[in-house]
Amino acid sequence: xxxxxxxxxxxxxxxxxxxxxxxxxxxxxxxxxxxxxxxxxxxxxxxxxxxxxxxxxxxxxxxxxxxxxxxxxxxxxxxxxxxxxxxxxxxxxxxxxxxxxxxxxxxxxxxxxxxxxxxxxxxxxxxxxxxxxxxxxxxxxxxxxxxxxxxxxxxxxxxxxxxxxxxxxxxxxxxxxxxxxxxxxxxxxxxxxxxxxxxxxxxxxxxxxxxxxxxxxxxxxxxxxxxxxxxxxxxxxxxxxxxxxxxxxxxxxxxxxxxxxxxxxxxxxxxxxxxxxxxxxxxxxxxxxxxxxxxxxxxxxxxxxxxxxxxxxxx
Numbered sequence: 001x002x003x004x005x006x007x008x009x010x011x012x013x014x015x016x017x018x019x020x021x022x023x024x025x026x027x028x029x030x031x032x033x034x035x036x037x038x039x040x041x042x043x044x045x046x047x048x049x050x051x052x053x054x055x056x057x058x059x060x061x062x063x064x065x066x067x068x069x070x071x072x073x074x075x076x077x078x079x080x081x082x083x084x085x086x087x088x089x090x091x092x093x094x095x096x097x098x099x100x101x102x103x104x105x106x107x108x109x110x111x112x113x114x115x116x117x118x119x120x121x122x123x124x125x126x127x128x129x130x131x132x133x134x135x136x137x138x139x140x141x142x143x144x145x146x147x148x149x150x151x152x153x154x155x156x157x158x159x160x161x162x163x164x165x166x167x168x169x170x171x172x173x174x175x176x177x178x179x180x181x182x183x184x185x186x187x188x189x190x191x192x193x194x195x196x197x198x199x200x201x202x203x204x205x206x207x208x209x210x211x212x213x214x215x216x217x218x219x220x221x222x223x224x225x226x227x228x229x230x231x232x233x234x235x236x237x238x239x240x241x242x243x244x245x246x247x248x249x250x251x252x253x254x255x256x257x258x259x260x261x262x263x264x265x266x267x268x269x270x271x272x273x274x275x276x277x278x279x280x281x282x283x284x285x286x287x288x289x290x291x292x293x294x295x296x297x298x299x300x301x302x303x304x305x306x307x308x309x310x311x312x313x314x315x
Contacts, residue, residue, distance in 0.1 A: 002163070002167055005167065005170040005171065005174060006127070006170065008170075008174055009120070009123055009170050009173060009174065012120070012173070012174075012177075012180075013116065013120045013124075016112050016115055016116045016120065016180075017116060019112065020109055020112050020113060020116070023104065023108065023109060023187070024109065027055075027100065027101050027104060028055045028101070030058070055101065056267055056268070057093075057094035057097045057098060059090045059091075059093040059094040059097060060090065060091055060093075060094030060095075061267075062087075062090045063086075063087040063088065063089070063090025063091040063093070063094060064087065064091070065087070066083045066084070066086050066087030066090060067083070067084055067087030067088065067091070068087075069083055070082075070083030070084035070086075070087055071084065078212060078216050081212065082209055082212055085205060085208045085209065085212075086205060086209070089201050089202065089204070089205040092201050093198055093201055093202075096194055096197045096198055096201070097194065099194070100190055100191070100193075100194040103186075103190040103193070104186075104187055104190050107183065107186035107187070107190065108183050108184070108186050108187040108190070111179075111183045112180075112183060115180070119169075119173055120173075122169060123166065123169045123170055123173060126162065126165050126166035126169050127166050129162050129166075130159065130162035130163050130165075130166045133155070133158045133159040133162045134159050134163075136155050136158070136159070137152070137155040137156050137158075137159045140152050140155045141155075254311075255281060255282075255311065256281070256282035256283075256311050256312060256313045256314070257279055257280060257281050257282055257293075257310050257311050258279075258280050258282055258291070258293070258307040258308060258309045258310055259277065259278070259279055259280075259307060259308045259310055260274045260275060260276050260277060260278040260279075260280060260306060260307055261276065261306055261307060261308055262276055262306050263275050263276050264302055264303070264306050266300065270300055270301055271300050271301050271302060272292075272293060272294075272295060272298060272299065272300030272301060272302045273300075274295055274302065278295055279295075279310070280293040280294070280295045280302070280307065281293055281294045281295070282309075282311075282312075282313050283299065284313070285313055286301060288304070289303060289304055289305075290302070290303060290304060291303075291304055291307070
C-alpha cells in the first residue's frame with residue numbers, strides 16, 4: 001500500500017536523523033565541549049587547516065589531573081604513587097573512548113548520514129515531483145472541456161510515471177532495511193569492544209591498587225618525632241603595613257577590553273589562558289560563547305562567561 005510505505009519511509013527518515021544526533025550526544029555528552037569543537041573546527045577551516053582538535057574525553061582530563069598531583073606528591077607518598085597508576089589507567093580509557101568514537105562514526109553515523117542525505121532525500125524528491133504532477137492532473141481534469149483529452153491523458157501518464165518511480169524507490173529502501181540492522185550491529189559491537197577493554201584496564205588498575213594497600217600495610221609505621229623548638233626574636237618590619245601593589249599593569253581603556261573573572265587554563269590549541277584580574281584586549285567575537293583576544297603578546301580564544309566587559313567591541 002502506497003500510503004503505508006510513505007508513512008514507514010517518513011518514520012525511517014525521522015528515526016535516522018534523531019538517532020544520529022542522540023548517538024553523538026551519547027559519545028560526546030558535554031554540550032559546551034561539542035560547541036567548542038564546532039567553533040574550533042570552523043576556525044581551522046577558515047585558516048585553511050585540515051582539522052581542529054578532537055573531543056577531549058573526560059577520562060583523559062581526570063587522568064591528567066591524577067598524574068600531575070601524583071608526581072607533585074612524589075614517590076614517598078602512597079597516595080601519590082596510586083594517583084599515578086590511576087591517572088595512567090584513565091589516560092588509556094580516554095584512548096579507548098577515542099577508538100570507540102572513531103569506530104562508531106565510521107561504521108554507524110557516516111552510513112546513517114549517507115542514507116539520510118542520499119536515499120531518503122531522493123525519495124522526498126520523487127514524492128514532491130509526484131505531488132506536483134497530481135495537482136497538475138487534478139487541475140486539468142476539473143477544466144475538462146476547456147482542456148483537450150490528450151492534455152488530460154498526458155497529465156495522468158506523467159502522474160502515474162512519477163508515482164511508480166516514488167513507489168519503487170520506497171519499496172527498495174524498506175526491503176533493504178537489513179543494511180540499517182548491520183549498521184546498528186556495528187554500533188553494538190563497538191560498544192562491546194569498548195566496555196571489554198575498559199573492564200580489562202580497570203581490573204588491572206584495581207589489582208595494582210590492592211597490591212599497594214597490601215604492601216603499605218606490611219611496612220612498619222613511622223612514628224612522629226617532634227623536633228626541639230628554637231627560640232627566635234621576631235622583629236616587625238617598618239613596611240609591614242605598607243600595603244601590596246599589583247604587579248600587573250592594566251591595559252589601556254581606549255580599546256575594547258575585558259577583565260578576567262576567573263582563571264582559565266587552555267585545553268586546546270588556539271585557546272588563550274589567563275588569571276583572575278587580567279585585563280585582556282578584545283579583537284573579535286567568534287560566536288555567542290567565545291571571544292578572541294590578546295594578553296602579554298599572545299592571542300587566542302576564551303569563553304565569554306569567564307570575563308567582564310570593560311570596553312565593548314564596536315558593533
